[in-house]
Amino acid sequence: MNQQALPHKDLPHQDLPPNDETRPSIDMDRFWATIERSAQIGPGRPGGLSRLAASDADKEVRDQFVAWCREADLAIRIDGIGNIFARRAGTDDTLPPVVMGSHLDTQFNGGRFDGILGVLGGLEVCRALDAVGHRTRRPLEVVNWTNEEGARFSPPMVGSGAFTGTYALDWALGRADEDGRTIGEELARIGYRGEMEATPHPFDAYFELHIEQGPILDREGMQVGIVTGGFPSTGMLIEFSGxxxxxxxxxxxxxxxxxxxxxxxxxxxxxxxxxxxxxxxxxxxxxxxxxxxxxxxxxxxxxxxxxxxxxxxxxxxxxxxxxxxxxxxxxxxxxCGVEIRDVWQWGGQIFAQDLTEQIRGIAAARGYRHKDILSQAGHDAYFIARHAPTAMIFTPCKGGITHNNGELCTREDLAPGLDVLLQAVLARADRHD
Missing domain, CATH: 3.30.70.360 (Alpha-Beta Plaits)
Structure with a gap:
């Protein structure tokens, strides 16, 4: 695959050095080593992970992520629900940041890529820029959202929900696991409960890279999914008394x-x-x-x-x-008696059309096989779309298998999506409008 970018109206080529050797690019060896290190933390069934939110394994991977970020000279901030923001300064650091992220927690029988790709992919974008000495006009941030999976604490996407005000902070901190331990208590125990801002800080845009978690891209031989929205979804937690x-x-x-x-x-x-x-x-x-x-x-x-x-x-x-x-x-x-204790909803046509069009154009310019696709799963991006212009990029995963220790992606599966993420973030962060 030719990695040289073809002309595209949204790519700020004038801001980059003319020599292709000095243009930022994804280092797949470096990225893969990061993924492999993550896969050693919180092992579950063979080949998979069981890294539940606010657990000891979650602390270990958070510590490792923070260490990587500090090595990349990123400034760390942790909010009151445990979301970790790692900031790379821009040349105009007064501007709102372009943000990348997802989650590092997994299901009980989780895989090595679900959510993890988006967080470590954002870190790799920052490393790629460092490698060529390119400082974007707008600052960049990489975020790890707390308890996206909802495996230990229901409902899912609690961290991004609290950040956007979808959930009250006290309510979110009070979510309890089967043993009665709350998110707030467990975040404090592992050292990752920070001070929540009164209002969330502004984002210029948010990009989330994720494996598809479905078979469509893999079955059709597509390299990149352009996520146009999500299946409108409703979940309910019901209690019965007898x-x-x-x-x-x-x-x-x-x-x-x-x-x-x-x-x-x-x-x-x-x-x-x-x-x-x-x-x-x-x-x-x-x-x-x-x-x-x-x-x-x-x-x-x-x-x-x-x-x-x-x-x-x-x-x-x-x-x-x-x-x-x-x-x-x-x-x-x-x-019996019945009470609907919780209802959560997400999905719809929620993503920013201009960002989606930009990603589609970049995928075409880079020569990647791509298609528009709806997300069938829940993601933090759904809540962040209520706060800032948001877009998602999908990569294929083998057979669409996920939330399973058999979840599998290769370097070749992930490289095109990582490249599109890099180019999209660069275009957004360096624009002058």
Missing amino acids: ETAHTGPWPMEKRKNALIAGARFLVAVDDLGWVHAGTGGKATAARLIAWPNKPGILSDWAQAVGDVRHPDPTTSAVMAEAMRRAAFEAAAKAD
């Missing part, structure tokens, strides 16, 4: 088994996905826990998590309402 009783003598007509209410709800959610599968809809029965959840006794409490998503906003809203009704129907049939 009564404990002996599983033997207690009459069926008197039973109030919260476990059954939760199970019926989740079956209804799964069925909802199949109803709309033909038009691209998906519904997930994600989680069910109950207490006491033991043989010989009915459970008097259960908590269930489900979500729905569809590329069409109207259909997605219909699915969300059907999921809400399913919770009350399941409770009624089991003679």
Whole structure:
């Protein structure tokens, strides 16, 4: 692949040295070594990671990220929900920064690239600029958002949600894991709870590089995905209340088994996905826990998590309402109480069209096979799009396998997306309008 940039109206060639050897470029050996080091922290099943938010493994990878950033002379700031911002000064440092990022936490059975690519890719952009001595006009920042996955603390994307004001800071800090430990307590324990600003600092733009987490790019032989938006999605956390009783003598007509209410709800959610599968809809029965959840006794409490998503906003809203009704129907049939404890929503046509067009133009100018694509997963970029012009770039991953220790990307899979990120950030940060 020819790495020389072809002329493109959005690329500020006048700001760069004319010699191609001194133009910034991604060093894949350096980047891959960084990915490999990350993959040693918080190992899970063979080949994968289990690096949960605010855990000891999360502390270790945060420490390593901060060390890398300081080696690159980036200034570190940590906010009250543990988001880490690493700043590279611009020639006009009074201007708002161009920001890159994603997350370093993983699922219980996570892979080595999901989220991690966006954070370490942003670091590599800064290193590439340092290698040729290029200082952008606007400052750059690389951010690691806290608890994107929501694996340990529900809901997902808590760090970016608190930063943008989508979630109140106190509410976000109070999210608890299964053992009753809160995000706030655990961030303080690992030394990553900073002071939250009264208002988030301004961004000039935000770019998030991410693996697709789906099979489309890999199946079609595409090198870069131009993310035009996200599936409108709704998630719900439902609690059911019943009564404990002996599983033997207690009459069926008197039973109030919260476990059954939760199970019926989740079956209804799964069925909802199949109803709309033909038009691209998906519904997930994600989680069910109950207490006491033991043989010989009915459970008097259960908590269930489900979500729905569809590329069409109207259909997605219909699915969300059907999921809400399913919770009350399941409770009624089991003679249990029900409460919708949390609802979270994201997706839609939320990304900045000018940034998306710029990324598309850069991918074409660099000669990469690319296509427009909708994101089917949740990302921090969804919340940041409420705060600043935002764009996402996808890279392929083998078979679309993710949230799985079999998640796999090669250098060749990632290099085009990293290059497009570098060129897009450079264009945005050096512009003079």
